[in-house]
Amino acid sequence: MAKWDQLTKAIGDLEEKKVMKILNKFVATNPSDKEVQEVIDACHKGMARVGDSFERGDYFVGDLIFSGEVLSEALDLLKPILKNDTSAKTGKILLGTVHGDLHDIGKNIFKSMASAAGFEVYDIGIDQSVGAFVNKVREVQPDIVGMSGVLTVALEAMKHTVDGLKEAGLRNDIKIILGGNPVTKEACQYIGGDAYTTNAAEGVRICRGWIK
Ligand code: B12
Structure with a gap:
């Protein structure tokens, strides 16, 4: 099982509590930007699963809405740990x-x-x-x-x-x-x-x- 498969699965299964538990644990490890990116990619894969379930007719629009809420909550948790790289000239x-x-x-x-x-x-x-x-x-x-x-x-x-x-x-x-x-x-x-x-x-x- 790849490192973040559990997170992907939890998002795909709309298991909000499990998603937040995994992410809270992750945030506490003071992760690097690369690791944050890996986690965002895993979330992304989870959303693709939600889309597949919707296409198959297993999920309904309400489930799409809920998946959006779960991902927004996840993002709010990840945002503060994205390192501020001010070395780049800003545009x-x-x-x-x-x-x-x-x-x-x-x-x-x-x-x-x-x-x-x-x-x-x-x-x-x-x-x-x-x-x-x-x-x-x-x-x-x-x-x-x-x-x-x-x-x-x-x-x-x-x-x-x-x-x-x-x-x-x-x-x-x-x-x-x-x-x-x-x-x-x-x-x-x-x-x-x-x-x-x-x-x-x-x-x-x-x-x-x-x-x-
Ligand atoms: C959550 C969701 C919703 C939520 C959206 C909540 C929200 N606040 O966004 C709600 C419930 C509102 C919704 C509504 C609908 N949805 Co919808 N939804 C999804 C779902 C499950 C996830 C989308 C998502 O957030 N993906 C995760 C993000 C992170 O991925 P992303 O957007 O690609 O973004 C990444 C990159 O692309 C990039 N990126 C994105 N934008 C930008 C911009 C720039 C500048 C850059 C550089 C990068 C970048 O960065 C991101 C991270 O890497 C998808 C399924 C799927 N497979 O995507 C269906 C999906 C997109 N929805 C679909 C449909 C059909 C609908 C509805 C028509 C359903 C309905 N019958 O009402 C409505 C349409 C409403 C409308 N007019 O837009 C279809 C679209 C089919 C199509 N080919 O057009 C999909 C594919 C589901 C499916 N498989 O059928 N949906």
């Missing part, structure tokens, strides 16, 4: 979940990790219209725009958002990173992003590379 990231998509757990993980890495993160929330992204880019003038989405339809919304930024004449001033499970290399090319990832830690590495 500004504008972050939001695109129009039509209400999922924000992955976005929030990226936000925590990017903040811990020294970025100033402006999170505009979920279900954000093209206009909301455009207006906030004008206001904040970020170095990077991060778009999140986990629904398949979010890919089209990301494309509209990138097109909107182009039309507003803002595209050339920013880098765009796309995140969320359905984003692939092909999707990124179609949407017109500069980079994509399904891993928050990799997303932070990419953003740091842009700010150097």
Whole structure:
């Protein structure tokens, strides 16, 4: 059994108490960032199991909602132990979940990790219209725009958002990173992003590379 399989299973089985017990024990060991990342990956795998159970019809929307609550609680526990690395030159990231998509757990993980890495993160929330992204880019003038989405339809919304930024004449001033499970290399090319990832830690590495 791999190290964090029990955690993955507990999340997949929606065993909130067990999840929090494992994580409280973990936090008390003063773990490294690498270890925190391993634990976040295990949580991620657990959420994929929840998704599979939902697809099979074993779980219902209420279970999805509960899984979201469990993961948010888990994240709140992990956030304070993400080390603050201020050695990187900080940049500004504008972050939001695109129009039509209400999922924000992955976005929030990226936000925590990017903040811990020294970025100033402006999170505009979920279900954000093209206009909301455009207006906030004008206001904040970020170095990077991060778009999140986990629904398949979010890919089209990301494309509209990138097109909107182009039309507003803002595209050339920013880098765009796309995140969320359905984003692939092909999707990124179609949407017109500069980079994509399904891993928050990799997303932070990419953003740091842009700010150097
Ligand atoms: C929890 C959940 C919900 C919760 C969301 C709670 C919340 N606050 O987010 C609730 C109950 C609200 C929900 C609702 C729905 N959901 Co839902 N949900 C999920 C579930 C189980 C987990 C999603 C999740 O949080 N994953 C864990 C996170 C950590 O992963 P992630 O988002 O990919 O993020 C990681 C990376 O991608 C990256 N990342 C993410 N964003 C960003 C951004 C940037 C800039 C960067 C760099 C990186 C980055 O970092 C993260 C960590 O590494 C998935 C199943 C699954 N397999 O994903 C279904 C799933 C996404 N949902 C689904 C569906 C169908 C729905 C509903 C339509 C259900 C319904 N009938 O009402 C609604 C849609 C509502 C809407 N309009 O958005 C489908 C989507 C199918 C599709 N192909 O489009 C899935 C795949 C389930 C399934 N297998 O059928 N859901």
